[in-house]
Amino acid sequence: MGTAPASRDVTSYGMGLAAPLALFFLFFFVAPLLQLLWLSLHNDTAALHWGLGQYLHFLTDPFSLSVLGSTLLLGAEVTAVCLVLGFPIAWLYQRVGPRLQTIIILIVLLPLLTSVVVRTFAWIVILGRQGIINATLQSLGIIDTPLKLLYTQFGVVIALAQVQMPLMTLPLITALGRIDPNLDDASCSLGAGSWRTFVRIVLPLSLPGVIAGCTLTYAAAITAFITQSLIGGGQMLFMPMYLYQQASTLQNWPFASAISIIFLLAVLVVVSVFTTLGRLSRGYGGA
Amino acid sequence: MAGRKRTLEAFSFELVMTVVALIALIIIIAPSLVVLIVSFTSGFSLRFPPPGYSLRWYAELWDAWQLHFAAKNSLIVALWATGLSVVLGVAAALAISRSPTLSARLLDSLFMSPLVLPALAFGLAALMLFSLVGMQVSLLTLVIGHTVVCVPYVVRNTVAALAQLEPTLLESSAVLGASRLYTFRRIVLPLIRPGIIAGAFIAFMSSFDNVPVSLFLRDAATDMLPIRMWQDLEGKLDVTIAALSGVLIIATVALVAVMERVTGLSRRLTN
Numbered sequence: 001m002g003t004a005p006a007s008r009d010v011t012s013y014g015m016g017l018a019a020p021l022a023l024f025f026l027f028f029f030v031a032p033l034l035q036l037l038w039l040s041l042h043n044d045t046a047a048l049h050w051g052l053g054q055y056l057h058f059l060t061d062p063f064s065l066s067v068l069g070s071t072l073l074l075g076a077e078v079t080a081v082c083l084v085l086g087f088p089i090a091w092l093y094q095r096v097g098p099r100l101q102t103i104i105i106l107i108v109l110l111p112l113l114t115s116v117v118v119r120t121f122a123w124i125v126i127l128g129r130q131g132i133i134n135a136t137l138q139s140l141g142i143i144d145t146p147l148k149l150l151y152t153q154f155g156v157v158i159a160l161a162q163v164q165m166p167l168m169t170l171p172l173i174t175a176l177g178r179i180d181p182n183l184d185d186a187s188c189s190l191g192a193g194s195w196r197t198f199v200r201i202v203l204p205l206s207l208p209g210v211i212a213g214c215t216l217t218y219a220a221a222i223t224a225f226i227t228q229s230l231i232g233g234g235q236m237l238f239m240p241m242y243l244y245q246q247a248s249t250l251q252n253w254p255f256a257s258a259i260s261i262i263f264l265l266a267v268l269v270v271v272s273v274f275t276t277l278g279r280l281s282r283g284y285g286g287a
Numbered sequence: 288m289a290g291r292k293r294t295l296e297a298f299s300f301e302l303v304m305t306v307v308a309l310i311a312l313i314i315i316i317a318p319s320l321v322v323l324i325v326s327f328t329s330g331f332s333l334r335f336p337p338p339g340y341s342l343r344w345y346a347e348l349w350d351a352w353q354l355h356f357a358a359k360n361s362l363i364v365a366l367w368a369t370g371l372s373v374v375l376g377v378a379a380a381l382a383i384s385r386s387p388t389l390s391a392r393l394l395d396s397l398f399m400s401p402l403v404l405p406a407l408a409f410g411l412a413a414l415m416l417f418s419l420v421g422m423q424v425s426l427l428t429l430v431i432g433h434t435v436v437c438v439p440y441v442v443r444n445t446v447a448a449l450a451q452l453e454p455t456l457l458e459s460s461a462v463l464g465a466s467r468l469y470t471f472r473r474i475v476l477p478l479i480r481p482g483i484i485a486g487a488f489i490a491f492m493s494s495f496d497n498v499p500v501s502l503f504l505r506d507a508a509t510d511m512l513p514i515r516m517w518q519d520l521e522g523k524l525d526v527t528i529a530a531l532s533g534v535l536i537i538a539t540v541a542l543v544a545v546m547e548r549v550t551g552l553s554r555r556l557t558n
Contacts, residue, residue, distance in 0.1 A: 011385060011454040018382035018394050021375040021438065025397055029435050032412035039415065088308035105553035106543065107316050113489070114319060114539045115496045117516045118532040122318030124524065125325055125333045132321065132335045162314055173557045194300035215403070223405040226498050226517055240407045244502065247411050257415075260408035271403050 033264075040257035047254065054258035064242075064259075071222050071239040072266060074156065078221035079214050081161040082168040086213065090172035091202075105173070112166035120227045123159035124150060127231070151233035159231045164220050168213035175209020176202070207281035215274040219267055239263050319536050326526070326533035333524055344530035351527055357515035364426060364511070365494040368433035372490045375434070376441030377483055383442075384449040399443065401436045406499035409435065414503040424504050429511070432500040437490035441483065444555065448482025449475075481550040488546050492539075 043053035058064045093104050111119055126132045127149040134146040149155050179202065187197040203210075225240040232238065243263065247256035321335060326344060328337030348354070379398060383391040401409065413432045414424070422428060452475065460470040501511040519525055546552045 011457045013381040013385075015382050015386065015388075015390065018379040018391075021379035021398065021442075022394060024375055025435070028413065028416075028431050029401065029409070030397075032409065032416040035416050035419065036408065036412040085307065085311035085314065088304045089311050091304050092308040102547075102553055104312070105557065106547070107312055109553060109556065110319065110540065110543060111315055113492045113543060115513060115516075115532070115535050116498065117496075117513045117520070118322060118535050119318055121516075121520060121528060121532055122322040124520070125321055125335060125529075126318060128333065128524075130332065130334050135335065158314075162318060165311070165315055170556055177557070188297075194297040198300065219403045219405075223407060223499065225407055225502070226513070230517070230520055240405070240499070243407055243411065247414075247503070253411075253415065256411060260405070260411055263405050264408050267403065267405055 036257045036260055039254050040261050042254050045252060045254055054255050055262070057255065058258055058262060067237050067239060067242050068262065068266065070236075071263075072270075074153075074160070074228075074238060075218045075222040075270075077153075077157045078160045078164060079168075079217045081157060082165050082217045083210065083214065085161065086165055086168035086172055087210075089169050090176045090206075090209075093173050094176050108166050108169045108173075111163065116163060116224070116226050119163050120159060120230045123155070123162070123227075123231055127155050127159070150231060151235060153236070156228060156231045156236065160221050160224055160227050163224065163227055164217045167216040167220055171209045171212040171216070172206065173209075175206040175212075179205045204281075208278055211274050211278040211281060215271055215278075218270055218274070222267065239266075322529055322532045323536055326529040328526060328529070331526065333526060333529065344526045345533070347527050348530045348534070351531075353510070354512070354515060354527075354531060357510040357512040360426065360429075360505075360509055361495050361512040364429045364433055365491050367426075367430040368437050368494040369487050369491040371430065371434045372438040372441045373483065373487050376438045376486065376490075377445050379438075380442050380445035380449060384446045385454075395442075395446075399439050402439045406436055406497075407502070410500040410503035413500065417504070424506050424509065426509055428504045429501060429509060432504045433494040433497055436497065436500055437494050440489040440493065441486035444482045444486030444489070445479060447555070448479035452478055482555070485546065485550040485552055485555050488542070488550070488552070492542075 039047055040054055041050055041052065043049045043051040089104065089108065093101055096104070124131075128134070129146040129148075129150075131149070133149060134143075137143045138146065183201055183205070184197060187201050188194070192200065222238070223240055225244070228236070228238045229241050239259065240263075243256055243259045246252045246259060325333055325335055325337060327340045327342065328334070329339035329341035329343060330337060376398075379394070383395050383398075410432065413428070413435075417424065417428050456474055456478075457470060460474050461467075465473070496513055497511075498513050498517065501514050505511050505514060516528055516531065519528055543552065
């Protein structure tokens, strides 16, 4: 401890080690995004005339605005479903023994590491006209004709919720693990019931985890191109597919760039709102 | 009387939470099981339960050369992107992990930002940059694009492993006369290796499964597996894809089991 300068020397590494990755990001991450911004500020595909035409087009076009709106709404619905289903998993995790804990984590983790196309494909098998749900309901005589589940908002939300569930559950498990279990007992011994203890003690103290989970889930759900396009089908259009169509099929790169920038900004706004809430809640939780 | 009301109330809470948790766990695991079962069907459709069981679609998979080609490309890109991510990411993690300076925090945010930004927008941006500088799309451009979106996993896991490292160990090593390089090789690296391996594993899986970046940076000559599967599914519901999904699910389960042994993956992701 006496040799403070020397000890700092051996326990940390120079910032120079970050230079290769920083340069790599400068060339292949920052530069492309700047070029995207630059191109979006041009009115023509040859990028000769500067202007805000692409943005004006997007913001005055009811169709574009409805695509943006439905994408943001989809993210909110998926996040809500994930929170409602994910929280009890995290709660159960804290109640069971180490063996079951590992099993729960692996069940939660596996989908995260399984291919998204595979997971989405599974939902086609489940939700399709001949799928499990329709076959079961028909054999039970509850319905005569198959329900339309695929290519509906309900289908997209439930499939996306399953695909993104690990992103919500893992931070929740971490957050619930940090709560002092004595608080639970104290609340109960002071006369509060289990529901009240949950709402007044557990929920507020787990807010940092809730917010971290919501941020990750939301950001992932609105950009989930594969699940949105395969389960949503041709009639439902969300921002990622809209962007892809404009860029690839129509080759309208300036408009596609503007869509990208608007989409990026929308994600950034949502993430920073969540981050601010997270910072506030951490102050609250720590008090 | 009051006591009984309390236990009833507590019971109702536990019951609701447990039931919802079990339903959620079933929803998480069911789709993979369903695909696994359907992939062994003897019929031509994705009907569940299958009319009979056979390995015919797995045999069919043996001859699906388009899928083989795409799988080979995906594997090559994932291996290179993971290697590059480990070299660049571990070095960067060493630099920023214990540094409280503003530049270190800013770099940390920069390196993490591909995780939250829509990857599709980055894919388009990368395509435009490569075409501006006259670079044809190839396996190289795919490796570069994938590295950008995979390196955050390596950085995050390595930083987390370094945070667990006792600084006194490094001081002791230095006091005993070890050089910095020797200390790194014999003390630091062995202690953070599980973290690096866990990060590399997640980076590899996310590269192998990447769609948004590959979508823009590949062409017919550099077909990638998830894109190939997606396009096959858009066209028709092929049972061969179910067999391929079965292979991928089993491979993932096996890899996760190995990683759990080697790195304690589950503990790592909840701390």
